[in-house]
Amino acid sequence: MTTPPVGIIMGSQSDWATMREAADLLDELGIAYEARIVSAHRTPDRLWEYGKTAVDKGLQVIIAGAGGAAHLPGMMASKTRVPVIGVPVQTKALSGVDSLYSILQMPRGFPVATMAIGAPGAANAALMAAGILALQDSALATRLDEWRSALSASIPEVPTDD
Ligand code: RP5
Numbered sequence: 319m320t321t322p323p324v325g326i327i328m329g330s331q332s333d334w335a336t337m338r339e340a341a342d343l344l345d346e347l348g349i350a351y352e353a354r355i356v357s358a359h360r361t362p363d364r365l366w367e368y369g370k371t372a373v374d375k376g377l378q379v380i381i382a383g384a385g386g387a388a389h390l391p392g393m394m395a396s397k398t399r400v401p402v403i404g405v406p407v408q409t410k411a412l413s414g415v416d417s418l419y420s421i422l423q424m425p426r427g428f429p430v431a432t433m434a435i436g437a438p439g440a441a442n443a444a445l446m447a448a449g450i451l452a453l454q455d456s457a458l459a460t461r462l463d464e465w466r467s468a469l470s471a472s473i474p475e476v477p478t479d480d
Pocket residue numbers: 328329330331332333357359383384385386407
């Protein structure tokens with residue numbers, strides 16, 4: 319079985335409601351992915367194994383979502399040179415600001431491309447992954463350009479009262 323180019327990983331089943339936004343957008347753009355629960359705190363060995371094998375498996379982008387003390391994206395970035403896009407999942411206690419700060423402020427040397435908090439961030443993570451893959455895939459580049467044009471075309475120029 320060949321590995322898809324994108325890995326979507328998340329700290330918990332509870333993150334899937336958010337991370338599905340990324341999966342749905344990858345589906346829309348015709349990009350294959352795998353989705354896995356890989357927790358930095360609860361399954362550290364799984365995290366280590368996923369990061370250790372990412373390059374050899376052929377993953378090209380990893381989208382990592384987590385909430386709270388969200389160490390998953392940063393730890394994954396420390397374990398593989400595959401680009402990691404971080405999605406701060408919105409938490410109840412601190413509205414996702416905890417997740418955002420946990421993911422965003424990486425030390426020099428191990429970057430995580432950090433998206434917005436919650437569902438918009440997950441969707442943008444998919445679009446960011448698509449942009450990276452489109453550099454080497456002209457058919458995908460065309461699909462992404464069309465997707466962006468359709469979004470622009472859907473925005474009305476004049477506001478209405480309803
Ligand atoms: C993090 O803790 C997960 O990424 C999740 O966002 C948060 C809460 O997890 P659950 O208690 O819902 O499993 O590790």
